[in-house]
């Protein structure tokens with residue numbers, strides 16, 4: 508993409524694949540489009556995750572209408588190919604193995620049965636340490652996408668976690684120093700590209716509920732972009748034989764079990780009520796296994812999320828006139844999460860929705 512022989516899309520000449528006026532490009536003869544947003548149906552996918560579409564000898568449509576949509580609630584963020592480069596660079600420069608606490612401390616990666624530390628990062632505790640990383644990431648971004656990161660009228664690209672301070676210096680993550688090491692947990696899409704990163708504070712102290720995990724973003728008051736609540740695909744194959752899809756909560760949990768469960772594809776939602784539509788789409792044509800925390804029978808919030816997911820699934824299967832089945836996974840409730848159950852070597856059973864309804868009284 509560093510070749511200046513490429514033309515950038517604009518409001519006058521939108522991308523012929525996604526219809527958007529920014530990020531994507533095409534060759535001067537207009538025979539090839541490089542789409543930053545769409546890979547489905549492409550002739551191939553570039554090293555950096557862009558969809559490459561050859562229009563061949565057929566004339567491409569003259570204009571593509573921008574899709575009509577309700578205005579998005581979130582400000583538009585950089586396409587996943589760009590975010591992926593930023594977050595992969597971050598993890599490469601600051602791998603989880605740089606922190607003993609993250610790798611081997613209590614609640615660390617090793618204790619969770621995770622062997623491949625290179626899939627995670629370490630976010631330095633100090634602002635200065637993070638700013639140094641931010642500068643190197645920006646250099647890499649300019650190297651890979653020179654024509655994309657030049658100052659645009661709308662400002663620098665919006666990448667959750669990367670932002671600029673009042674003096675224009677690149678910054679990364681929270682705007683204050685932290686006492687504890689921070690584990691960086693990537694949330695990958697169906698193609699393995701990192702769409703967003705979550706942070707887990709490796710504190711030995713008790714932390715107010717919910718604040719142990721937060722998304723890598725910049726301060727909202729300074730225009731830091733938000734990443735939304737994407738799911739994490741820990742293992743996801745496509746092809747003629749589809750494995751059943753197990754959905755669990757939290758990318759770290761999914762990564763802890765992916766090594767011990769070989770015969771399932773595994774996806775994690777960041778919260779039980781998030782990303783249901785993407786889960787349903789990913790589970791199309793497969794058996795769907797729900798493995799949320801064991802407290803779902805007693806926790807009304809989780810129970811509601813499960814019934815909501817089941818409803819969406821029924822609707823989706825009806826529309827496709829198929830029944831690929833749903834199983835709800837249960838185990839001894841002394842283990843809260845499926846990762847604890849697996850680590851403890853407890854048997855895990857799949858029950859039907861009807862059985863689960865009978866057992867829990869939830870419908």
Ligand SMILES: [Zn+2]
Pocket residue numbers: 522523524525526527531541542543544545
């Ligand atoms: Zn495009």
